[in-house]
Amino acid sequence: MMEAITEARRHIDNAKGFLKNNARKQDGLFQDSKYVxxxxHTAYTGxxxxxxxxxxxxxxxxxKSAEWYQKELSSLDKKVTANFATAYEVLHLAMGYDGTKSVKIANVGLEEAEKIIDWVETRLTKKEMKNP
Structure with a gap:
């Protein structure tokens, strides 16, 4: 079960690597939108x-659509639902499609991704403890 969390975190690390090593940050902006x-896409997949x-x-x-995830999450936790909405907007749309040049925007998306993955890990751990 936790392999998915490990793999999700690996995706986030890879996304950070693409930004750090390839997107060429300069004055708060990325120079190469291809790597953004x-x-x-990598972080959103995570x-x-x-x-x-x-x-x-x-x-x-x-x-599954983003709306499906929103609906499923909304019945579990409103805060995570909001985190997912932000992550979708930033990682999938602003970065994945538009290739935003803003380092600040990218950082927000990656932070939201990490919050969501941590939340899922906590839920899965509780589930495992109930059903060993």
């Missing part, structure tokens, strides 16, 4: 890996 896009472990249907590996 790669980092955004969130989905963690959330799928908690929420997902193991039998069906179907693509």
């Amino acid at each position: 896009k790669i980092a955004g 969130i989905l890996l963690a959330l799928n472990e908690l929420l997902g249907d193991k039998k069906k590996k179907t693509r």
